[in-house]
Amino acid sequence: MLDINLLRKDLPSAIARLETRKNPQAFLDVTVFQSLEAERKTLQMRTEELQNQRNSLSKQIGHLKSKGEDASAVMAQVINFKAELESSAARLDQIQSELSALLLAVPNLPHESVPIGSDEQANVEVRKWTQAQGLGGVPADLAFEPKDHVDVGQPLGLDFEMGTKLTGSRFTVMKGSLARLHRALSQFMLDVQTTEHGYTECYTPYIVNADSLRGTGQLPKFEEDLFAAKKGGQEGAAENAALYLIPTSEVPLTNFVRDEILAESALPMMLTAHTPCFRSEAGSYGRDTRGMIRQHQFDKVEMVQIVHPDTSYEALENMTGHAEAILQKLGLPYRVMLLCTADMGFGATKTYDLEVWLPAQKAYREISSISNCEAFQARRLQARFKNAQGKNEFVHTLNGSGLAVGRTLVALLENYQREDGSVEIPAVLHPYMGGMTELRQS
Structure with a gap:
């Protein structure tokens, strides 16, 4: 707050x-x-x-x-x-x-470097990247009319009808080598973030209590976006307390420091986790109803940093680079956008979005969002450290996707599709696929 x-x-x-x-x-x-x-x-x-x-x-x-x-x-x-x-x-x-x-209902104040704007049209493009041309490049068109990920993926094991049968709309089933590719992506992302960028891999609960969601800003304002796992009758009884499926592992990871006073030497804390994420997508009805772009359940590799206030904007730039590294290694064209004041999330002071190129849409779509929250979450969490003067001071918290696994799979299917319906697998994923180099209908 x-x-x-x-x-x-x-x-x-x-x-x-x-x-x-x-x-x-x-x-x-x-x-x-x-x-x-x-x-x-x-x-x-x-x-x-x-x-x-x-x-x-x-x-x-x-x-x-x-x-x-x-x-x-x-x-x-x-x-x-x-x-x-x-x-x-x-x-x-x-x-x-x-x-x-x-x-609790008041959002964070924008940083002075954030462009002022009333909607996403005021977002500012910072840079682009393509595999062939590097910074400043424009994604090359495929030599044939590209199909979207739905038409590419369904013959390869992407089953939307089964997801609807089992649960409802905006749930998906994956089978065979496509499911393995989805798993390979998350393992690859975790390996890059832990071995190259210094994050500590964590396994967290997929269900959290209301205190955790208040700490990171989802409650009370955004309760309609959450899936409640359990709602109790007797207020105050631990066994009847409200529990919720996590909308992102930012919630449990950031809450590691709730009600803690850290030693200054413990900073920065760099944490990552691969989890499913659950969102009701309230208010998004009619948007992205086709395919995997907007799902109620999706996987994500999350990055969280708990840092000294003096270094949080340096950390924001570094984290953006950590997410970009995944896209570059996969050879996926993307651009970095600095969000304007009206397009930022509730707790952010400054946010970069990474948008990946989707050939079938001929458009860039968000695949990662990296934000500095300064002390906004820390104040709610009572997350502090003892500074050099011996006084307790709020930490700064940052979070970002490194990356959204499902949307990365979408980007791979569209960018690496071939005219015959097969899909090339990027070389960096071959070890995770048992040497498999392509997806092809059996």
Whole structure:
């Protein structure tokens, strides 16, 4: 969440920055915030006044008793002050809870280097890459009319009808060598991120509690995007607490540091995991209904970094390069986009999207999103480190896909298809495929 002091010190400036994300700004009820803040200030001033008066009266009581005089009247005043102080403390706690609830719905402030824009049309292309031409190149057209991944993949083991039969729309079954290629991609991605880039591979739960999702920003604002695994009856009972399928392994990985105070020497923490991801895709009905682009269940290799605040923007550039390396090794044309203020995710201060070229669509499609959240998640998580001065300071958190496995498979099917319906397998994947060099209908 945002540092509340930013709102207290200069609310108009904070609102102006929020309005670049969405206009009109609909994240913070300014009237309620100002009313709660005014009451908080009044109560705090009155509390300080009462504490000073109580301290003064307590001294009087001691003085009267030392002289053998009656102190009952003064003691009655102290008792009255105590009751008012307890009432003020209870109301201050309530105000703090209400302010926290307001802040949970407020997104992060964009970094000054993020372009201002009202939609994705304002995103800025940073660079392109193609296997043949390198930086600045344009993807070459195939020598024949390309098919999309649905038409290429179905004869090779991509079964949408079975996915619908087993579960419903936007679920997919893969069979045979195509399923093996999907598995090979995740293993390849993990190997690159761990052996070449220094990430620690992790295995995490696929189901998390509500505290974990609040920590990374999915709750309470985006509950409709989640799949609930269990909803309880008795509030507060651990066995009945709400549980959710993970929308991304960013959630469990980032929550490793929830309620922790790390040694500065423990930074940076670089974590990666391959997991399925589950998303209801609320609000996306009618979009990308064909094929594997937008699924309720998909696999992803996630990268998470927990870093010192001074190095988070350097880490963002490095992480973007770590995701790019996968695409380059696979020979897949892509471009890097700097997202504008209105197109960034809820917790991000700055985001790069990697978009891979899909020949059948003659368009670039997102395959990875890498974001710096600064201390936004850390503040919710209470994730801190002890700095050189011995003070506790919030870490910065970053996350990104390295990569989305299903969309990478889509890109391979479309970019490496042959006119006869077979698909070439990139050389870097041959060891993961038992030496297999192509997919071909049996």
